[in-house]
Amino acid sequence: MPLAEARVGMRARVCEIRAGRAIKGRLLGLGLVPGVEVRVVRRTRRGPVVVAREGCRIVLGTGMGERIIVEEQLENPDRAGPGQ
Amino acid sequence: MSGHESPGISGARGVPGDGRSGRRIRIAIAGNPNSGKSTVFNALTGAHQTVGNWPGVTVERKEGNFEYRGHNVTVVDLPGTYSLSACSLDEQVAHNYLVEEAPDGVVAIVDASDLKRSLYLVEQLLELGARVIIDLNMSDIARSRGIEINAKALSRILGVPVVTTTASKGSGIEELKRLMHDLVRAPRPAFRLDYGEDLEAAIARLTALVGANVAPAGITSRWLVLRLLEGERGEIHHVAAEKRAELTAALDETVAGLERHWGRDMGTMIAERRFAFLSGLERECVRQPPELVGRPTRSDRADRVLTSNWLGVPIFLLMMGLAFQLVFRIGTPLAGLVDRGFALLERLVVAAQGALHAPEWVSSLLAHGLINGVGSVLVFLPNIFILFLVIGVLEDSGYMARAALVMDRFMHALGLHGKSFIPMMMGFGCCVPAILACRTLESRKDRLLTILIVPFMSCSARLVIYTLFAAAFFPRHQGLVVFSLYLLGILLAVLTARIFRSFLLREDVAPLIIELPPYHVPVLKHLLRHAAFRSGMFVRKAGTIIAGAAVALWALAHLPWGVAYASQATVIGRVGTLLAPVFAPAGFGNWESAVSLLAGVVAKEVVVGTLGTLCGSGPGGLTSALHAMFTPVSAYAFMAMSLIYTPCIATIAAIRRETNWRWAALSAGYSLVLGWLVAVMIYQLGRLVVH
Numbered sequence: 001m002p003l004a005e006a007r008v009g010m011r012a013r014v015c016e017i018r019a020g021r022a023i024k025g026r027l028l029g030l031g032l033v034p035g036v037e038v039r040v041v042r043r044t045r046r047g048p049v050v051v052a053r054e055g056c057r058i059v060l061g062t063g064m065g066e067r068i069i070v071e072e073q074l075e076n077p078d079r080a081g082p083g084q
Numbered sequence: 085m086s087g088h089e090s091p092g093i094s095g096a097r098g099v100p101g102d103g104r105s106g107r108r109i110r111i112a113i114a115g116n117p118n119s120g121k122s123t124v125f126n127a128l129t130g131a132h133q134t135v136g137n138w139p140g141v142t143v144e145r146k147e148g149n150f151e152y153r154g155h156n157v158t159v160v161d162l163p164g165t166y167s168l169s170a171c172s173l174d175e176q177v178a179h180n181y182l183v184e185e186a187p188d189g190v191v192a193i194v195d196a197s198d199l200k201r202s203l204y205l206v207e208q209l210l211e212l213g214a215r216v217i218i219d220l221n222m223s224d225i226a227r228s229r230g231i232e233i234n235a236k237a238l239s240r241i242l243g244v245p246v247v248t249t250t251a252s253k254g255s256g257i258e259e260l261k262r263l264m265h266d267l268v269r270a271p272r273p274a275f276r277l278d279y280g281e282d283l284e285a286a287i288a289r290l291t292a293l294v295g296a297n298v299a300p301a302g303i304t305s306r307w308l309v310l311r312l313l314e315g316e317r318g319e320i321h322h323v324a325a326e327k328r329a330e331l332t333a334a335l336d337e338t339v340a341g342l343e344r345h346w347g348r349d350m351g352t353m354i355a356e357r358r359f360a361f362l363s364g365l366e367r368e369c370v371r372q373p374p375e376l377v378g379r380p381t382r383s384d385r386a387d388r389v390l391t392s393n394w395l396g397v398p399i400f401l402l403m404m405g406l407a408f409q410l411v412f413r414i415g416t417p418l419a420g421l422v423d424r425g426f427a428l429l430e431r432l433v434v435a436a437q438g439a440l441h442a443p444e445w446v447s448s449l450l451a452h453g454l455i456n457g458v459g460s461v462l463v464f465l466p467n468i469f470i471l472f473l474v475i476g477v478l479e480d481s482g483y484m485a486r487a488a489l490v491m492d493r494f495m496h497a498l499g500l501h502g503k504s505f506i507p508m509m510m511g512f513g514c515c516v517p518a519i520l521a522c523r524t525l526e527s528r529k530d531r532l533l534t535i536l537i538v539p540f541m542s543c544s545a546r547l548v549i550y551t552l553f554a555a556a557f558f559p560r561h562q563g564l565v566v567f568s569l570y571l572l573g574i575l576l577a578v579l580t581a582r583i584f585r586s587f588l589l590r591e592d593v594a595p596l597i598i599e600l601p602p603y604h605v606p607v608l609k610h611l612l613r614h615a616a617f618r619s620g621m622f623v624r625k626a627g628t629i630i631a632g633a634a635v636a637l638w639a640l641a642h643l644p645w646g647v648a649y650a651s652q653a654t655v656i657g658r659v660g661t662l663l664a665p666v667f668a669p670a671g672f673g674n675w676e677s678a679v680s681l682l683a684g685v686v687a688k689e690v691v692v693g694t695l696g697t698l699c700g701s702g703p704g705g706l707t708s709a710l711h712a713m714f715t716p717v718s719a720y721a722f723m724a725m726s727l728i729y730t731p732c733i734a735t736i737a738a739i740r741r742e743t744n745w746r747w748a749a750l751s752a753g754y755s756l757v758l759g760w761l762v763a764v765m766i767y768q769l770g771r772l773v774v775h
Contacts, residue, residue, distance in 0.1 A: 021315055021351060026597045028355040029166025031201040035356065044393055047493035048596060055197040055225060059489045061596025062496035
């Protein structure tokens with residue numbers, strides 16, 4: 001599902017980022033790559049989304065929520081990274 | 085591996101590691117934004133630092149130094165970046181410095197609370213072949229979350245020295261200084277990330293094609309190939325010219341083949357491999373009590389209120405209102421003092437002329453021309469200094485990022501970036517700092533667009549004009565009239581944004597992607613130093629231009645010799661008479677208005693001063709003179725014109741400095757035409773309604 005549709009508090013794994021190289025580059029620098037787990041902190045209808053990835057809080061501005069595809073993580077046994 | 089294979093690394097300043105006394109060691113500090121980088125920089129260099137700009141760009145450059153065992157170590161604070169890719173101006177600056185100026189080493193500030201992300205940058209530094217020291221900064225956040233890091237393991241895996249510091253308390257700084265001093269003698273890092281079989285095979289193939297001789301000597305061919313694979317095709321200029329065509333073809337083929345094979349793009353794949361390695365590294369080195377994982381921090385709790393869906397915007401507006409109160413409540417009385425100072429200076433000059441029997445034109449040039457002109461701009465220095473101080477507080481406390489967040493949706497609807505709101509708000513104070521504040525926007529087009537619309541914000545100088553005319557013509561609705569002009573400015577800004585976005589700066593708004601840093605209490609010393617630097621720039625740049633313009637205006641109001649000062653017979657009076665018919669359709673076709681608008685380009689409040697000189701012998705006289713020249717409708721049209729038409733010279737100069745002459749000219753020309761159109765429209769429609 002697009003991140004824009006995730007509910008607040010949801011744990012989600014990033015599946016795909018649909019964006020150009022420049023935007024992707026910025027997201028990569030913040031540690032948002034496919035496979036990483038995030039928690040949805042704040043979300044407004046058609047507005048920006050804030051996600052938490054470990055210690056940092058990342059603002060994804062208006063329109064970005066549709067371009068990041070995530071899947072909900074129901075179980076969260078430990079905080080092990082995404083691995084490969 | 086051989087440690088000193090690249091003699092170019094320290095150039096003519098001496099052979100690395102010869103330990104000769106007095107040799108300058110140059111070390112850069114790199115790290116993520118908000119990683120505590122400036123705290124470490126300040127702890128290392130103390131007061132021995134200078135602030136400037138990186139050449140050609142408007143990113144601030146801080147440099148400092150310290151002595152260690154007779155050696156002078158220069159520390160260059162790189163802009164805070166998340167990676168060395170060239171996505172933003174900051175990243176380009178950091179990257180270019182490391183590649184082209186090749187410092188002796190790099191201290192990488194690593195935030196213990198988010199090791200993986202911090203190490204993403206470190207990994208790129210190591211890949212570049214830089215000698216790195218990792219400075220593990222134990223932030224309060226890391227401590228409160230109970231994070232423990234095995235520095236020994238980290239040092240072993242990456243093959244670089246690791247030092248743990250708490251810069252705010254000064255612990256670990258001596259050890260860091262020692263490591264920095266010894267760094268020039270350290271071998272080049274042996275670190276090499278394994279990108280997996282398929283990618284490594286491609287890297288090997290392309291590296292062979294590049295060959296060994298890449299320039300400058302500081303970089304390696306492996307690093308270059310990775311950059312090219314990531315899509316930084318500009319880097320190909322490091323390769324010998326005759327090989328470029330062949331290399332480009334091989335790159336295209338490799339990238340296309342692998343992307344087809346993986347079903348995802350090369351950039352993502354490379355980043356994923358890096359993060360996979362860093363995740364493993366994190367598992368190896370970081371321990372955190374499970375009960376503290378994901379626990380909300382104090383900043384999280386504050387954000388639940390400050391950025392909440394309902395309260396976020398009202399709180400933001402309240403903060404801005406408060407900031408304005410500060411700027412004007414404290415700044416304006418101080419501005420009054422500066423004003424009195426200049427008035428005193430003016431009188432002194434006139435008195436000195438009498439005593440010294442100097443020709444009268446000399447004292448007139450100094451007093452009426454120079455001191456008056458420069459003074460009318462420097463009067464705003466207190467407001468500007470406080471404005472920068474307030475912005476500094478908002479930036480350093482971490483609130484600025486929240487402001488961008490809560491305003492993002494609204495601004496997006498206008499075709500602007502969330503961060504554009506801040507310069508626009510500042511424009512109500514003064515457009516010069518507001519235009520400088522546009523630097524925080526990463527995308528060039530967003531920056532240009534914001535710079536173009538900022539002058540439509542009614543700055544405090546325009547308020548002087550509004551106050552005069554509203555009191556003279558709309559005594560019972562002063563507040564309403566002034567407020568409507570503020571609204572008109574905002575409306576035109578939005579309209580302009582729309583127009584330019586769809587014609588000249590066609591591009592989707594770059595989405596806001598920022599980190600919300602934890603809240604901090606700002607340090608007063610740094611705030612003052614920063615505000616002083618920024619307002620000093622205002623004094624220097626605006627001052628020189630204004631001084632020139634003031635003298636020119638003075639001369640034009642005097643020539644030709646023999647006619648009365650500022651009369652219709654002077655050059656400026658004749659120019660006014662020539663221009664006046666242009667403004668006739670807007671209802672103010674008299675030569676005095678034309679001259680005052682012309683003079684207002686020096687600084688908008690000069691409009692009032694000029695009108696006073698030309699047609700009023702005293703404050704009471706001016707009002708009645710205005711009544712003879714304007715009707716209420718034409719007065720409103722004149723106020724609208726004063727708001728919209730060509731921004732003042734200081735603003736144009738700021739626009740030119742931040743962009744180039746072409747954009748400054750566009751801004752000046754566009755607003756002149758728009759101002760005229762709006763004024764004519766107001767006058768013609770207004771006449772229909774009134775009669």
